Amino acid sequence: MNSFTNQNSTGFLRIEAEQICVDYNGTLALYDASLRLSSGCICGLVGMNGAGKSTFFKALMGFVLPSRGKIRINGLPVSRAQKEQAVAYVPQNEGIDSSFPVSVWDVVMMGRYGSMNFLRVPRQSDVKAVWHALERVELLELRNKPICALSGGQRKRTFLARAIAQRSNVLLLDEPFAGVDVRTEKLMADLFIQFRKEGRTILISTHDLNHVRDFCDLVVLINKTVLAYGNTSEVFTKENLSMTFGGDQPDPISGSESID
Amino acid sequence: MHVFFITFDPLSLLIDPLSHEFMRRALMVSALVGGVCGLLSCYMTLKGWALMGDAVSHSVMPGVVIAYALGLPFSFGAFVFGVGSVALIGFIKQKSRVKEDTVIGLVFTGFFALGLVLVSKIKSNIDLMHILFGSPLGISNSDVKQTLLISFIVVFILLIFRRDLMLYCFDATHARSIGINTGILHYLLLSALSLSAVAGLQTVGIILVVAMLVTPGATAYLLTDRFSNMTFLAVVSSVLSSVIGVYVSYWSDIETGGSIVLVQTLFFLLAFLFAPRYGIIKFNNSIDL
Numbered sequence: 001m002n003s004f005t006n007q008n009s010t011g012f013l014r015i016e017a018e019q020i021c022v023d024y025n026g027t028l029a030l031y032d033a034s035l036r037l038s039s040g041c042i043c044g045l046v047g048m049n050g051a052g053k054s055t056f057f058k059a060l061m062g063f064v065l066p067s068r069g070k071i072r073i074n075g076l077p078v079s080r081a082q083k084e085q086a087v088a089y090v091p092q093n094e095g096i097d098s099s100f101p102v103s104v105w106d107v108v109m110m111g112r113y114g115s116m117n118f119l120r121v122p123r124q125s126d127v128k129a130v131w132h133a134l135e136r137v138e139l140l141e142l143r144n145k146p147i148c149a150l151s152g153g154q155r156k157r158t159f160l161a162r163a164i165a166q167r168s169n170v171l172l173l174d175e176p177f178a179g180v181d182v183r184t185e186k187l188m189a190d191l192f193i194q195f196r197k198e199g200r201t202i203l204i205s206t207h208d209l210n211h212v213r214d215f216c217d218l219v220v221l222i223n224k225t226v227l228a229y230g231n232t233s234e235v236f237t238k239e240n241l242s243m244t245f246g247g248d249q250p251d252p253i254s255g256s257e258s259i260d
Numbered sequence: 261m262h263v264f265f266i267t268f269d270p271l272s273l274l275i276d277p278l279s280h281e282f283m284r285r286a287l288m289v290s291a292l293v294g295g296v297c298g299l300l301s302c303y304m305t306l307k308g309w310a311l312m313g314d315a316v317s318h319s320v321m322p323g324v325v326i327a328y329a330l331g332l333p334f335s336f337g338a339f340v341f342g343v344g345s346v347a348l349i350g351f352i353k354q355k356s357r358v359k360e361d362t363v364i365g366l367v368f369t370g371f372f373a374l375g376l377v378l379v380s381k382i383k384s385n386i387d388l389m390h391i392l393f394g395s396p397l398g399i400s401n402s403d404v405k406q407t408l409l410i411s412f413i414v415v416f417i418l419l420i421f422r423r424d425l426m427l428y429c430f431d432a433t434h435a436r437s438i439g440i441n442t443g444i445l446h447y448l449l450l451s452a453l454s455l456s457a458v459a460g461l462q463t464v465g466i467i468l469v470v471a472m473l474v475t476p477g478a479t480a481y482l483l484t485d486r487f488s489n490m491t492f493l494a495v496v497s498s499v500l501s502s503v504i505g506v507y508v509s510y511w512s513d514i515e516t517g518g519s520i521v522l523v524q525t526l527f528f529l530l531a532f533l534f535a536p537r538y539g540i541i542k543f544n545n546s547i548d549l
């Protein structure tokens with residue numbers, strides 16, 4: 001329950017990234033990307049395919065090593081923050097073997113491993129956290145199903161539940177809305193808004209610009225670097241968006257109307 | 261073998277062989293090795309390390325020969341070369357653009373060839389056939405002790421790190437993101453693999469060890485959707501096939517290693533055909549809605 005921080009801690013920096021540069025074998029994917037997020041906010045990460053959103057997440061988790069720059073989570077180096085369960089990450093593609101013989105419950109319980117002793121024997125509190133997380137993503141009935149029997153969207157919710165079960169203060173969610181139905185979308189949005197109330201910090205990448213307008217306090221527009229960053233109302237403008245998504249050719253279908 | 265023809269009392273078929281010291285020893289060692297390899301085989305099949313198991317088991321060959329020549333415990337030499345081969349595979353893969361399975365194939369055949377050449381060059385009383393095909397019926401007391409020690413270490417590793425290793429096989433990214441050191445888990449699993457290969461070499465020999473490290477896991481995988489059930493079933497099927505294999509080899513005077521692995525393969529085929537959910541033959545054609 002330690003993660004239920006009060007509003008009064010707002011202002012404490014949860015994520016600090018300073019001038020991150022990442023290259024893959026010499027090809028630059030991200031340069032000079034900086035971000036500072038305090039507690040109790042939802043930040044949207046927006047950019048076109050290949051803009052470096054996933055790369056940014058991976059850098060924040062220490063899965064790709066930035067060639068330059070400094071990253072702190074909860075004021076700690078990333079590896080320390082991970083050991084203290086300060087950060088939960090749901091990747092864009094889980095990259096798992098979906099026929100692995102584990103149940104939904106087992107997977108969500110994996111979110112608790114970091115706070116268990118080294119034999120990973122679940123305590124009462126772990127069982128509670130898993131139950132609670134499954135409840136929140138409406139997967140309780142399916143908890144004993146093997147994951148090979150899940151649909152793609154249910155699997156996505158399972159991994160979100162695992163991140164929730166971790167009870168971290170910082171949530172990094174790479175395209176959580178991709179491939180889920182409207183109902184789940186609504187459920188997830190409500191969940192995120194509640195997390196914000198609890199003082200958690202959420203970084204979400206998404207291709208749905210309406211989500212950003214609906215519940216993101218802050219927005220980061222990126223294309224290999226941070227193009228614009230700030231309050232959604234100020235940054236999420238037509239000019240900024242057309243700059244983010246390839247400059248002077250506006251989208252012929254949903255184009256300018258949907259952006260206003 | 262004459263027992264077989266004189267009496268058809270099934271109980272005596274099982275009990276009579278036990279009057280021989282070598283049979284008792286062979287059964288004990290085979291069952292133990294079977295259990296250990298069976299447990300590990302779950303991780304090998306789930307992690308997709310079958311080829312790695314093949315590589316490690318073949319690569320221990322020169323280690324065994326050198327250890328014998330120097331008068332060291334053979335399992336020590338085998339372990340060094342087993343881990344060494346894996347390190348070399350990792351190094352070459354990292355430093356070159358050759359694909360992993362190619363590197364694995366290249367390294368282990370190189371080591372195996374080195375082992376063959378050493379056997380032919382170093383004059384000693386090593387029986388090549390015993391290394392290649394195992395000889396549980398002729399196992400020595402010191403080999404039994406080494407096998408006991410090895411089995412204890414492997415089982416210890418696999419039980420203590422049971423859940424971490426399962427998580428590592430399932431989702432290494434998540435393991436890292438909750439602060440678990442996956443590098444250590446990787447090398448623990450590889451060490452367990454090298455040690456089990458050494459143990460398995462006792463009963464079925466270098467060439468067939470990979471069967472011990474893959475088949476029971478694959479059989480169990482067809483039978484269940486729960487990891488804990490899978491480890492249980494793998495161990496049971498592996499111990500059973502080792503014991504049955506040794507008996508069959510005794511009764512009908514056939515090669516022991518081959519007989520153990522054949523029984524394992526038979527178990528797999530049965531699961532493949534008749535497993536309740538994943539077998540290819542369905543008894544009730546009803547579809548649950």
Ligand SMILES: Nc1ncnc2c1ncn2[C@@H]1O[C@H](COP(=O)(O)OP(=O)(O)OP(=O)(O)O)[C@@H](O)[C@H]1O
Nearest residue numbers: 024027029047048049050051052053054055056092
């Ligand atoms: N493992 C990798 N090796 C080499 N290049 C990579 C690798 N991963 C990503 N890239 C490159 O880095 C750039 C950024 O990729 P990234 O996955 O971060 O994009 P993204 O913003 O998440 O895109 P999407 O919206 O499609 O998910 C791309 O040009 C991609 O080709």
Ligand SMILES: [Mg+2]
Nearest residue numbers: 053054055092
């Ligand atoms: Mg991406």
